[in-house]
């Protein structure tokens with residue numbers, strides 16, 4: 001399968017998740033193209049509900065992929081404003097499979113993780129994508145590495 005990974009990461013946690021996904025997918029025989037979103041101006045660290053204009057310098061065309069994963073950190077109990085802006089601005093999602101993924105600080109997924117995946121899924125569906133269930137990994141209490149391991153394994157099984 002030809003897989004695109006598009007993610008926002010400020011402090012590296014979502015990037016680690018994205019890299020682990022890419023490594024495992026390549027090992028499983030998929031072709032992977034991973035893009036860390038670059039913004040023209042720094043993203044204001046605020047809720048997705050606060051208005052801000054976010055422009056990207058490296059938004060890829062997604063039409064050549066079979067499946068695209070969209071990732072970002074949880075901010076203010078919701079999704080990263082940057083990944084939501086990227087979903088809204090990207091082209092080529094119609095009819096494609098898409099999956100959200102996220103990382104969060106708190107150890108309880110209801111403190112933003114579940115809502116972030118839900119809102120990302122909603123935006124992906126609005127772009128005409130066939131949305132697959134995603135995963136969120138938690139940073140606190142040293143959970144990140146083990147959460148990433150479990151999530152990568154389960155995502156690989158889901159896309160077989």
Ligand SMILES: Cc1cc2nc3c(=O)[nH]c(=O)nc-3n(C[C@H](O)[C@H](O)[C@H](O)COP(=O)(O)O)c2cc1C
Nearest residue numbers: 009010011012013014073074076077104105106112
């Ligand atoms: C502005 C801001 C808001 C945040 N809000 C939450 C939150 O509501 N819930 C949570 O669990 N973590 C929250 N975090 C922590 C991040 O989600 C967490 O550290 C994430 O893994 C960072 O991802 P990154 O390293 O890819 O940027 C917040 C971090 C920032 C900077």
